[in-house]
Amino acid sequence: MLLKKAKVYALTKLRTIVLFEADFNMNNKRFGREAMYKAIKMGHIAEGQYSRPGRSAIEHVLNRKLVFDYCAYKKQAYSLCSCDLKGCYDRIVHSAASLALQRIGISQAKITSMFGTIQQLIHKIRTVFGDSQDS
Numbered sequence: 001m002l003l004k005k006a007k008v009y010a011l012t013k014l015r016t017i018v019l020f021e022a023d024f025n026m027n028n029k030r031f032g033r034e035a036m037y038k039a040i041k042m043g044h045i046a047e048g049q050y051s052r053p054g055r056s057a058i059e060h061v062l063n064r065k066l067v068f069d070y071c072a073y074k075k076q077a078y079s080l081c082s083c084d085l086k087g088c089y090d091r092i093v094h095s096a097a098s099l100a101l102q103r104i105g106i107s108q109a110k111i112t113s114m115f116g117t118i119q120q121l122i123h124k125i126r127t128v129f130g131d132s133q134d135s
Contacts, residue, residue, distance in 0.1 A: 016125055024117060031110050038104045094119065 004013045020028075039045045064080065071078035094115045101111050125132040 018123075028114055031106065031114060035101055035104060035106050038106070042104055044104060 003009070004015050036045070068078065068080075098111050098115060102108065124134075
């Protein structure tokens with residue numbers, strides 16, 4: 001368990017980290033790069049939705065601020081949802097992700113390799129007091 005905020009030990013403010021085998025992580029990253037390349041090539045991802053070498057984060061912040069300002073000027077309702085799912089495999093709906101990956105041409109074997117492994121994991125938490133009994 002890791003502290004989310006410094007010196008705040010409340011249980012609701014603690015977070016766990018998940019450690020996978022290095023080869024599993026390497027394959028997932030390779031599949032992810034392949035999926036992004038194919039999705040971009042097929043036009044399923046807008047150019048502004050992914051980071052590229054040579055671009056800075058400040059450009060993204062500025063663009064987001066300009067969009068909010070423009071919508072306020074036009075008096076239009078607007079909302080934005082930001083989500084970084086790069087390492088949050090446990091928060092992704094596997095069936096939806098599988099369908100999305102199949103749509104862009106990722107093989108069923110690769111998808112099964114990633115999600116099948118995750119679905120069969122046994123999660124236990126290790127703390128200074130020992131490993132959890134529940135999983």
